[in-house]
Amino acid sequence: MDRVDMHDLIVDDRVRGIFRVNRRVFTDPEILEEERREVFDRSWLYAGHESEIGDPGDYVTRRVGGRPLILVRDDAGAPHAFLNTCPHRGNTVCRERAGSTRLLRCFYHAWAFDLTGRLAGVPDDDAYTPAFDRDALGLKPVPRLESYRGMMFVSYDPEIESLVGYLGNARDYLDLMLDFGGDEVEIVPGSQAYSMKANWKLLVENSMDGYHALPTHQRYFSQYLADIGMDASNWAGPNRIQGIGLALGSGHAVIENRARALPITGTAKEELDQIRARLVERVGAEHAHRIADYSRNLFIFPNLILISSWHTIRTFYPLAPDYMEIDAWANLPRGESGELRQRRFENFISFLGPAGFGTPDDVYALEGCQRGFAAWREVSWSDISRGMGRARPSSQDELQMRAFWRRWHALMQGLRGPTDCSDCPEQREAAE
Ligand code: FES
Ligand code: FE
Secondary structure (H helix, E strand, O other): OOOOOHHHHEEEEOOOOEEEEEHHHHOOHHHHHHHHHHOHHHOOEEEEEHHHHOOOOEEEEEEEOOEEEEEEEOOOOOEEEEEOOOOOOOOOOOOOOEEEOOOEEOOOOOOEEOOOOOEEEOOOHHHOOOOOOHHHHOOOEOOEEEEEOOEEEEEOOOOOOOHHHHHOOHHHHHHHHHHHHOOOEEEOOOOEEEEEOOOHHHHHHHHOOHHHHHHHOHHHHHHHHHHOOOOHHHOOOOOOOOOEEEEEEOOEEEEEEEOOOOOOOHHHHHHHHHHHHHHHHHHOHHHHHHHHOEEEEEEEOOOEEEEHHHOEEEEEEEEEOOEEEEEEEEEEEOOOOHHHHHHHHHHHHHHOOOOOOOHHHHHHHHHHHHHHHHHOOOOOEEEOOOOOOOOOOEOOOOHHHHHHHHHHHHHHOOOOOOOOOOOOHHHHHHHO
16 A cells, blocks of 8 residues: 655645645545544543533443543542443443443443442452452543533543643633523433444534535525525525634634524513523623624534534544544523423424434535545545635635644644644634
């Protein structure tokens, strides 16, 4: 097999305004291995939300960065993230997706661990010699676990900078995403878990791709929204509202559009008005406008997307160059009425998920790209130049994708310092 020269995989010509990505990056198993080492294992990865493990003993299990994890809250209230593999002979210690327990007991030989991961019980342990070290045989924690406003991130790099430092300029946008419900937001029980026969980086691009929305999701924008009484000219035609795209540094990025309120009436509308009034009281009218009247897709490098229109948290991980698994959750204000919740769910599933008007379109599009990449040797480059060099790129442009690719490219070449993710100095100023 010919060796990959990472440097040649991306053409980033800021003078001529051309940005191209070699399609080999979507198909090559060697590149995926390198991504696991250089990108995923050196980043902060979203693992879960503290509201999912609200009480001592509550736990959830999931795969994060390719490893099986247990997220559990101990008796003192502290969250932990343990690798879900038994120190005895390797079995999965916790087999359920979620639950509540006093002891985490391995099914295979019944070793049991307390909520801080300490080995608490070994059946027939008089068979072991004095050298058998119980203290060293607890559940292994991930090297780093930090939370930001309830969002738990893990890293497999013990030396990584703090989570807040890593978030950098993206933190302000994360705050805007989370402020809509105050600090009282919670993950709604249950998730959407699905997969795609497509490279994971295609979903990074797609999740903040304003350009695809109208042609790909035609039914949603020109039929469904019109059917529920919304003005389709907001999205199509010469008067459509233009949003912005920003590179936030370190590969993070955001697209932002003016939000259009859904036609909600009755008591749910009154409740929404009260939520707005409380928000204005808390942060002032101007900041409340900034929080509530814009829709944003925020990308946190390398694999986390928050979408404000549906209050969604979405993350994904590749199992093969042409296959990824995706998990998505709804993140909503605690304590709202059943009726408002129902309206929010309807909004969520009208676009997202297997029966939505959005997700199946995107799966179809991305799997189609992946099929096309079988011809990568003959048709070798994807173009991501849209809006390149514009001082104020729109959400229909592709700066937000170039930001991801520039950071990805730097890490894949072993460059560890900060990465300039913008096309030009004006864009850098706009993001600060
Ligand atoms: Fe877990 Fe033996 S593998 S107790
Ligand atoms: Fe889409």
